[in-house]
Amino acid sequence: MPSNRRGRQKKGQQRRAQAQESQERLIGILENTTDPNERLLRSSARHLIKISRRHRLPVPSEARHLVCRKCHAPHRFGENARVRIKHGQRIITCLECSSIRRFGGGPKSHRRR
Numbered sequence: 001m002p003s004n005r006r007g008r009q010k011k012g013q014q015r016r017a018q019a020q021e022s023q024e025r026l027i028g029i030l031e032n033t034t035d036p037n038e039r040l041l042r043s044s045a046r047h048l049i050k051i052s053r054r055h056r057l058p059v060p061s062e063a064r065h066l067v068c069r070k071c072h073a074p075h076r077f078g079e080n081a082r083v084r085i086k087h088g089q090r091i092i093t094c095l096e097c098s099s100i101r102r103f104g105g106g107p108k109s110h111r112r113r
């Protein structure tokens with residue numbers, strides 16, 4: 001039944017759209033650092049990673065720096081995360097699980113040939 005198949009596909013798209021919506025909501029919570037609520041931040045960070053994995057969605061670029069991918073701790077720079085620029089890369093060290101993540105393409109990657 002072709003209509004049935006199309007219906008299923010639409011449902012799948014809806015599911016992804018809802019997952020993306022939740023991602024955005026959670027990022028909104030993580031970005032709101034004016035009123036930090038430790039428990040809320042932590043559960044939001046964990047949910048964000050979980051949702052992204054379950055729905056096989058990429059973690060949006062604006063949230064990649066906000067959450068530790070290993071221990072799911074929300075990063076508060078200067079408190080539990082350290083940022084250094086080295087060789088043209090942004091290096092974020094999580095001070096809770098001491099995992100290191102590097103962002104950026106390395107030396108001179110911003111230059112064009």
Ligand SMILES: [Zn+2]
Pocket residue numbers: 068069070071072073094095096097098099
């Ligand atoms: Zn960590």
